[in-house]
Amino acid sequence: MNPLAVNFAGVPFKNPVALASGTCGFGRELGEVFDLALLGGLCSKGLTLRPRPGNEGIRIWETPSGALNSVGLENPGVQGFIEKDLDWLNSQNLVNIVNLSGHSTQDYLEGVRMLNKVELDLLELNISCPNVKQGGMSFGVKTEVARDIVRRVRALCRHKLVVKLSPNAEDIVGLSQMCREEGADGLTLVNTFQAMAIDINSRKPVFENVYAGLSGPAIKPIVLRMVHQVAKAVDLPIMASGGIVCWQDAVEYILAGATVVQIGVGTFMKPDLAVDIIRGLKDYAAAQGLRSIADIRGVC
Amino acid sequence: MAKILFNKRLSEDFFLLGAQEPNQAAMGQFYMLRAWDAFPLLSRPISVFDADSETVTFLYKVVGQGTRLFSRLRPGDSITLQGPYGNTFPRVSGRVALVGGGVGIAPLYLAAKTLRGAAPPATVDIYLGFSGRVVLEEEYRALADRLVLNVGGFITDEIDPAAYDAILTCGPEPMMRALYEKCRAVDAAHRLYVSMEKRMACGLGACLVCTCKTTGGNRKVCRDGPVFPGGEVFSA
Secondary structure (H helix, E strand, O other): OOOOOEEEOOEEEOOOEEEOOOOOOOOHHHHOOOOHHHOOEEEOOOEOOOOEOOOOOOOEEEEOOEEEEOOOOOEOHHHHHHHHHHHHHHHOOOEEEEEEOOOOHHHHHHHHHHHHOOOOOEEEEEOOOOOOOOOHHHHOOOHHHHHHHHHHHHHHOOOOEEEEEOOOOOOHHHHHHHHHHOOOOEEEEOOOEEEEOEEOOOOEEOOOOOEEEEEOHHHHHHHHHHHHHHHHHOOOOEEEEOOOOOHHHHHHHHHHOOOEEEEOOHHHHOOOHHHHHHHHHHHHHHHOOOOOHHHHOOOO | OEEEEEEEEOOOOEEEEEEEOOOOOOOOOEEEEEOOOOOOOOOEEEEEEEEOOOEEEEEEEOOOHHHHHHHOOOOOOEEEEEEEEOOOOOOOOOEEEEEEEHHHHHHHHHHHHHHHOOOOOOEEEEEEEEOOOOOOHHHHHOOOOEEEEEEOOOHHHHOOHHHOOEEEEEOOHHHHHHHHHHHHHOOOHHHEEEEOOOOOOOOOOOOOOOEEEEOOEEEEOOOOOOEEEHHHHHOO
């Protein structure tokens, strides 16, 4: 028996490690560096109904223990993704998680309609992108605003639905509970924290959009707390994403209640960091005498 | 991990670092360099100054935390090199001008070496602009049919674009833009190739933080570039 195999909302993962949306494109470039089949899953770049060129100006800014990004959902649009990358992703031996964002309710629903016609493993509904002026995170701050979009998407979506939440939500536990009530199959906790940087020479914000999204080890303790709170209160499987850069971080998240972990900026430190983490988890499971890594899920 | 052979201080903030690394790096390409474990989080994109099959050399300037850490490395220390990444300068021939500003002079060294070593060899004039102390003057002179230096002014003032079959440039964006405008004025913009610099994260083309706008739409500097036809970038 494979001790790292987990079941997320009925979808089998060969191990609990996935790449986070926006840090791995659609997998092709990283696939030149390591064997993607080693991964549990891969979350696509956030898609919007129509292609987007993304934001102007500086898009990344390093911080102590993290990075701010303001890519602004540059992507080929749902149709472009379906034509160019979907079949290839489905042919890889991993869980294909397609991340869908939007600027309006109609955008989301049209995107879901298009994705209903194709095969994928999990649809990750992104109501948490802080880097677009319209839509994105504004859907995911207030529970009752989010309820409307989750309800409508759930009613339409034929795929397993995972909602990716924002740490900027007013009430992360309430928001998660709402997703359960509305029939979501799982949660991703969390997208980036809204943050900023200022250039002291120009006396202006670094980013054209003023605010950007903070991720990396800087946010890990906060996200760990959120995962712990939600796991205790809400009966939904969780994919945890927040500053995981070593296997020990992954174990902490599993102990806090996560079923799957997503590696984000860690991939920028080392393109195949996820593979190191998988190896570390395997050794940990062996050293701890675990038949299944799921045995330690949420024991904290 | 690559072993550092030398890490020589050339001026207050310019360093030349050589590492033992089997490679097939070509002119214009870069590596992601990392000489630490977790932090700083991101590796640093540094262009190839020179390369033979066993060694890669980087010319870098200390501008922040990462390059400061590089500056403290000693022979025998280890560094992680990811690459070579990106496209290369085109193999142009005839009369060629290489125009560099600041640390942007770095990729022009291997370019000069490659183009002069081609058959038939190109005629290579090298134009280097510095804001402070001149570095590697003799090294560039040895590879140049003519070496033109400018300190504290505008190196673009020194060049007549009409005199060249091709111009390759790397340096601050305002310098490259000025050179593009100068080329355009004499109908030579199509002979200009620019090497772009952007902040990078993955270096592979997956994260889209180094996007550059071009006449053909967004391009990834790390993967589609760093070298682009000048007109594609500066008329966009």
